[in-house]
Amino acid sequence: MPKPRWLDSEISTSSLAGTPVYGAELSRVSFFGCKLVSVNFREARLRDVTFTDCVLDDVDFTGATLNGVSFPGSALKDVRLDCTTMKRVDLRKARDLSLQANRDSLAGLTMSPLQLLDMAPFFAHALGVTIAD
Structure with missing residues (x-):
């Protein structure tokens, strides 16, 4: 089956839930005010993709390649980035x-310095560092 390809597209105020987008190629795609829940971007290739004011909840980018991707104003909740380039x-x-x-x-x-401070426990865990008094 051919892999889906999205090119020069805008998706606005849409909801995607459980959508399989694995292996897809997205180039110059903009999402505005969308809600993505359990969307599967595994092994996808995203180039110059923007998620503006979106909610990404339980979105899976495992094994994906992200190049020039940004998330202004978007909430990223339980987003998986394992083995992501x-x-x-x-x-x-x-x-x-x-x-x-x-x-x-x-x-x-x-990321911003404030985000780095908020994410410190995540980074410590990823590095195998235990924080204790």
């Missing part, structure tokens, strides 16, 4: 970050 992925304007990833998958990610 990232380049120019910008989380600086994202909110409610809750990520699941192995430490090797985090290269190529940009």
Whole structure:
């Protein structure tokens, strides 16, 4: 079966739940005000994709390649990034970050200093560091 390909598209105020987008190629795609719940982007290739003011809940990017992807104003809740290859992925304007990833998958990610502080327990866990008094 051919892999789906999305090119030069805008998706606005839509809801996707349990949608299989695995292996797809998305290039120059913009999501505006969308709700994505349990969407499967496994092994997908996203290039120059923007999620603006979206909710991503339990979205799976395992094994995906993200290049030039940003999430301004979007909430990322339980987003899986295991074995993900990232380049120019910008989380600086994202909110409610809750990520699941192995430490090797985090290269190529940009976040704000405040987000780094909020994510400190996640990074400590990924590095195998125990925080104790």
